[in-house]
Amino acid sequence: MTTNDPAGDSAAPVDAARAKSFGAVAAAYEVGRPTFPVEALSWILGPGRGLQVLDLGAGTGKLAAVAAGLGHHVIAVDPSPEMLEVCRRRTGIDTMIGAAESIPLAHASVDAVIIGQAFHWFDHARALPEIARVLRPNGVLGLLWNNADTVVPWVRRIWQAVQGDGFGGSDRFEPLPILEQSNLFTMIEQARFRHWHDLDRGGLRQLAQSHSRVAVLKESRRDQVLEQIDLIYDHTARPPEPLRMPYLTDCFRAHPSEFANYRRTMDGPVAPHL
Incomplete structure (x- = not known):
């Protein structure tokens, strides 16, 4: 999932439909979406190995694969x-x-909960207590979003085509107020990493198809969007070289608060550390 598909805590019916649209475009999601920078996940999880890691809202497993x-x-x-x-x-x-x-x-039961491109779809009032519940006392929560760098003109044109009338300004999801208001996590740290995703003509088309705004369109309107995407590729790419889509990965990390650790011990038994 993606911050180009933001959703609030009280999603409208169209947002609910978009949230459920990803299963139908799993193959397009796998090909079109970027992975996550190794440096970003290392910053969240630390330099060691062997942690029990939960990838929540894992999708096709792009972030999980980096952790593994x-x-x-x-x-x-x-x-x-x-x-x-x-x-x-x-x-x-x-x-x-x-x-x-x-x-x-x-x-x-886990040392870390990592969430890539999905936190904005959660019902936060219910999800954050669950995340704090499964984390061990010294565990870490890591949130990651790949954001296309729309400062680049041709990238901006792609997102204009994908988002249609919804494009304009910044739609990057801001998790800090939600985490802070929950009282379940410590002070949140932030970092940003740059990386690129190489795409051919078909891959760029699948990137567009993987976005919920496009996935829920009527077929005729979706075909129009994909035609726009093809034209952008034809006027930008220099085959056989791939089209390098630039991304900025925004990362947030936090640890369970003392309140979360106390609440966990009151709620139920603790899983053994394997």
Whole structure:
């Protein structure tokens, strides 16, 4: 999921439809969307290996794969069977159907909860207590968003085509007020990392198709958007060189507060540390 698809705590029906649209475009999501910088996840998880990591709202497992590549034990949880079917093709990742508002794991069972491109879709009043519940006392919560660098003119034209009338200004989701108001996490730290995603003509088209605003359009309107995307590629790319889509990855990390740790011990038994 993506910050180009923001959603508030009280989503309108169209937002609910968009939130459920990703399963139908799992293949496009896998090809068109970028991975996450290794440096970003290392900043969140630290330099060690062997952590029990929950990738929540894991989608096709792009972020989970980076965590597994760093030597961690990863559980990917997502409500979409179609997304998890793609994720299961990756090595070193366990998968479970589940939602952020009802995480299918025991109390204090993971060292880290990482969330890439998904936190803005959660019901935060229900999800944050669940996240704090499954984290161990010294655990870490990491939020990551890949944001296309729309300062680049051709990138801006792509997002104008994808977002249509909704384009304009900054639509990057701001998690700080939500985390601070919950009282469940310590002071939040922030970092930003730059990276690129190489796309051919078909890949750029699939990137557009993977976005919820496009996925929920009527077929005729969706075809018009994809034609615009093709034209942008034809006027920008220099085959056989790939089109390098620039991204800025915004990262946030926080640890459970003393209140969250106390609440967890009152709520139920703690899972053993494996």
